[in-house]
Amino acid sequence: MMSKIKNEKDFWAGLMFMAFGLAFILVARNYAMGSNVRMGPAYFPTALGGLQFVLGLVIFVRSFLSHVENGAIKKLHLRPLFVILFSVILFGVLLKPAGLVIAISVLIMVSAFGGNDFRFKEIVFVTIGLVVGSVAVFYHGLGLPFNLWPEFLGY
Amino acid sequence: MGDLFSNLALGFGVALSINNLLYCLGGVILGTLIGVLPGIGPVATIAMLLPVTFNLPPVSALIMLAGIYYGAQYGGSTTAILVNLPGESSSAVTTIDGYQMAKQGRAGAALGIAAIGSFIAGTFATLVIAIAAPPLAEVALKFGPAEYFSLMVLGLVAATVLAHGSLLKAIAMVLLGLLLGLIGTDVNSGVARFSFGIPELSDGIGFVIVAMGMFGFAEIITNLEQGDEQRELLTKKVTGLLPTMQDFKDCSGAIMRGTLIGSCLGILPGGGALLASFSAYALEKKLSWNSAQFGKGAIQGVAAPESANNAGAQTSFIPLLTLGIPSNPVMALMIGAMMIQGIAPGPQVMTERPQLFWGMIASMWVGNLMLVVLNLPMIGLWIKLLTVPYRMLYPAILLFCCIGVYSINNSAFDVYMTVLFGVLGYFCVKLECEPAPLILGFILGPMMEENLRRAMLLSRGDPTTFVTKPISAVLLGVALLLLFVVLSPALRKKREEAFVED
Numbered sequence: 001m002m003s004k005i006k007n008e009k010d011f012w013a014g015l016m017f018m019a020f021g022l023a024f025i026l027v028a029r030n031y032a033m034g035s036n037v038r039m040g041p042a043y044f045p046t047a048l049g050g051l052q053f054v055l056g057l058v059i060f061v062r063s064f065l066s067h068v069e070n071g072a073i074k075k076l077h078l079r080p081l082f083v084i085l086f087s088v089i090l091f092g093v094l095l096k097p098a099g100l101v102i103a104i105s106v107l108i109m110v111s112a113f114g115g116n117d118f119r120f121k122e123i124v125f126v127t128i129g130l131v132v133g134s135v136a137v138f139y140h141g142l143g144l145p146f147n148l149w150p151e152f153l154g155y
Numbered sequence: 156m157g158d159l160f161s162n163l164a165l166g167f168g169v170a171l172s173i174n175n176l177l178y179c180l181g182g183v184i185l186g187t188l189i190g191v192l193p194g195i196g197p198v199a200t201i202a203m204l205l206p207v208t209f210n211l212p213p214v215s216a217l218i219m220l221a222g223i224y225y226g227a228q229y230g231g232s233t234t235a236i237l238v239n240l241p242g243e244s245s246s247a248v249t250t251i252d253g254y255q256m257a258k259q260g261r262a263g264a265a266l267g268i269a270a271i272g273s274f275i276a277g278t279f280a281t282l283v284i285a286i287a288a289p290p291l292a293e294v295a296l297k298f299g300p301a302e303y304f305s306l307m308v309l310g311l312v313a314a315t316v317l318a319h320g321s322l323l324k325a326i327a328m329v330l331l332g333l334l335l336g337l338i339g340t341d342v343n344s345g346v347a348r349f350s351f352g353i354p355e356l357s358d359g360i361g362f363v364i365v366a367m368g369m370f371g372f373a374e375i376i377t378n379l380e381q382g383d384e385q386r387e388l389l390t391k392k393v394t395g396l397l398p399t400m401q402d403f404k405d406c407s408g409a410i411m412r413g414t415l416i417g418s419c420l421g422i423l424p425g426g427g428a429l430l431a432s433f434s435a436y437a438l439e440k441k442l443s444w445n446s447a448q449f450g451k452g453a454i455q456g457v458a459a460p461e462s463a464n465n466a467g468a469q470t471s472f473i474p475l476l477t478l479g480i481p482s483n484p485v486m487a488l489m490i491g492a493m494m495i496q497g498i499a500p501g502p503q504v505m506t507e508r509p510q511l512f513w514g515m516i517a518s519m520w521v522g523n524l525m526l527v528v529l530n531l532p533m534i535g536l537w538i539k540l541l542t543v544p545y546r547m548l549y550p551a552i553l554l555f556c557c558i559g560v561y562s563i564n565n566s567a568f569d570v571y572m573t574v575l576f577g578v579l580g581y582f583c584v585k586l587e588c589e590p591a592p593l594i595l596g597f598i599l600g601p602m603m604e605e606n607l608r609r610a611m612l613l614s615r616g617d618p619t620t621f622v623t624k625p626i627s628a629v630l631l632g633v634a635l636l637l638l639f640v641v642l643s644p645a646l647r648k649k650r651e652e653a654f655v656e657d
């Protein structure tokens with residue numbers, strides 16, 4: 001049985017760095033290594049990936065050895081993470097086919113669920129304000145190339 | 156000396172044109188506006204506002220971005236003084252005495268001295284840049300690839316040393332940044348590396364995407380997690396913005412010392428405003444005749460760090476303008492902005508585009524002047540802004556981030572990539588891995604590889620070239636020394652203490 005993890009954060013950070021290092025080395029094997037004089041595309045990433053892996057390993061091993069006061073990971077709140085990122089993905093999906101107005105409205109309405117204090121009326125006002133403001137600034141003011149309305153409406 | 160004046164005259168000619176004055180003003184106002192909001196730092200602010208500058212000519216774009224930067228700095232101090240929350244990390248120490256002053260009804264004097272101190276510091280730092288940049292750039296022109304490589308190593312080491320938290324994790328984050336920076340087509344062989352056949356990835360990942368994901372999105376998510384923050388706005392009305400003559404007398408020493416420390420620390424790689432304000436506060440607490448009052452509303456405790464962070468914010472442009480190397484994440488963003496505008500950052504900018512170079516330097520002074528003047532009439536607006544609850548602010552911030560990312564390439568793919576970096580940023584926060592070193596590594600990755608390759612080609616594959624060339628050897632030696640110093644147990648403790656306030 002392994003000895004107890006004394007620093008949870010370092011344990012996972014170490015694993016993460018090891019994984020990244022390894023992944024870069026493995027993918028770089030598809031490219032030419034070259035020589036010291038003429039380095040190929042695989043040379044630098046392999047060297048860095050190796051260093052990354054070793055550092056990750058050191059961090060990983062140390063997490064069993066040195067005790068720290070707040071080594072435990074604070075509780076993960078997945079709701080804000082998922083809601084916020086989901087609303088952004090929706091924005092990306094909608095912007096082109098549905099236009100700026102709809103994409104913004106969806107982004108704001110959905111992201112508002114990420115907090116723990118959702119107030120419907122308020123968020124409607126915020127949405128209207130931001131839609132009007134963004135259309136004025138980004139579309140008319142800066143002339144960024146967005147569709148305002150869904151494509152099928154023919155705008 | 157004559158050169159200096161003709162250069163500055165050229166610069167002011169550019170900076171004082173009506174258009175550029177307006178862009179500078181716009182940048183300063185926008186920067187302050189966003190900087191005032193607690194929970195968004197200058198990096199996210201600049202990343203967010205970057206698209207606003209896309210369609211501008213290069214000089215105007217950079218002038219505006221620089222304005223956004225020190226506007227954001229200044230907005231941060233306003234928040235620090237009025238609600239005891241640093242709008243961004245470099246004004247964290249300002250909260251200590253600034254908030255106490257506000258409690259005693261002297262918020263106006265605190266805001267006023269912060270603005271005036273910043274202006275004096277900014278004036279001095281502008282002169283430092285104008286005087287120091289040309290000779291430095293001349294030295295930099297003599298740098299070969301080996302020297303550049305070693306310089307970047309030094310810069311990255313310094314950045315990890317000055318990051319807080321675990322040194323090992325900071326170095327690992329730099330490495331991760333370097334690796335991520337390599338994604339995309341290799342310039343030498345034309346091979347699309349780590350792109351997994353996705354065409355968008357063969358151009359590499361845009362730095363705005365990384366910055367926005369790791370700073371913007373991750374910050375919003377962690378802010379939401381912490382629930383409703385305690386925001387206590389002390390004064391609805393701030394009166395007496397002009398400090399008294401007595402205040403000026405009390406602060407003149409603090410402002411001068413803060414300016415000097417800030418100007419020196421700003422030049423250091425990895426330094427910049429944050430380190431400057433911490434050190435200035437610590438020094439002032441030791442030196443000031445009024446040290447007993449520190450922590451209880453000493454006006455020097457506001458004047459010194461505020462002068463220092465503004466001076467540091469400005470002199471951190473020196474490595475960028477002369478060497479083309481960013482010393483902190485904000486400067487990394489500026490490099491990115493220059494590249495978008497088609498300017499290769501480096502010592503040649505000064506000689507090839509003197510109007511851009513000197514125009515930008517002159518505009519820094521103009522921008523600082525605007526901040527002082529704006530502070531008086533606009534303060535009421537900033538206070539109003541501070542009363543808007545976060546639940547209404549973050550959807551707006553999110554929206555600006557999304558539009559910003561999308562409009563770089565008009566691509567939804569970039570938006571999805573930003574989401575990925577948001578996830579990475581969130582877990583990095585949870586695992587106490589600082590994102591700033593990653594951003595620096597990310598921007599330096601391709602440059603480092605390029606210079607390493609050239610150096611090795613020139614030396615016919617002999618790696619000792621890095622230690623036999625004197626400048627390169629000194630740079631690497633300093634980097635090594637820094638690492639040893641930080642790893643020594645005595646200093647480690649000091650370093651931890653220094654960042655405790657943060």
